[in-house]
Amino acid sequence: MTRFQPGDRVAEKPKVINLFAASQITRDQIRQSMAQRYGTVLETIYKANKSGAKVPYVSVMWDGRQSPSVHSQSRLCSEHE
Numbered sequence: 001m002t003r004f005q006p007g008d009r010v011a012e013k014p015k016v017i018n019l020f021a022a023s024q025i026t027r028d029q030i031r032q033s034m035a036q037r038y039g040t041v042l043e044t045i046y047k048a049n050k051s052g053a054k055v056p057y058v059s060v061m062w063d064g065r066q067s068p069s070v071h072s073q074s075r076l077c078s079e080h081e
Contacts, residue, residue, distance in 0.1 A: 002056050002073065008041045009079035010060060012071075037062045038079055045070060 039062035
């Protein structure tokens with residue numbers, strides 16, 4: 001069952017990371033990677049897991065990127081959530 005349709009706006013679910021770094025430069029680099037991304041769903045792809053069950057993955061074109069990437073739909077939420 002797919003939660004997202006082509007054209008839907010999605011975001012990565014917020015990442016919960018404990019930040020332990022000695023230098024300010026390292027903290028700034030970690031904060032950049034923690035930022036939530038937003039994008040548009042291109043398609044849903046079904047891949048078989050180890051036991052053979054079909055699991056839905058979503059191809060997303062992230063804002064500001066040149067090529068799409070594929071993510072598990074459980075890693076994404078609606079842009080408004």
